[in-house]
Amino acid sequence: MEQYFPIIVLALLALMLFVLPARQRKRMQARAQEMQNSLTIGTPVMTTGGLHATVAGLAETTVDLEIAPGVVATFARPAILEVRQRVATVDDDGTDSGTPGATGGRPADGTL
8 A cells, every 4th residue: 555655645636736726717717707797887997908997888798998088998898807996086175076086186286
């Protein structure tokens, strides 16, 4: 029996190298599908290329993203990497508007 122990250990390691990545891949696919199903118009997202935009329209295989006010581009749904949280800003009257200001979140004087 001792002569088979290294072979058994190697077989178990090889099995783990196939099973564990497959489970992780399946979990990641389920998470991605859940994120795709949660998309609604107005949701802020980031694409795989790093583009931050807002969902303007949804189709079965594509999504329309509003990159800037009035500028809409169509992307494949798998290009959406993650759903982003809306940036909260405070208006002049002290209320939280929940949307970026007219200056895109930068100070009005243009400084960073």
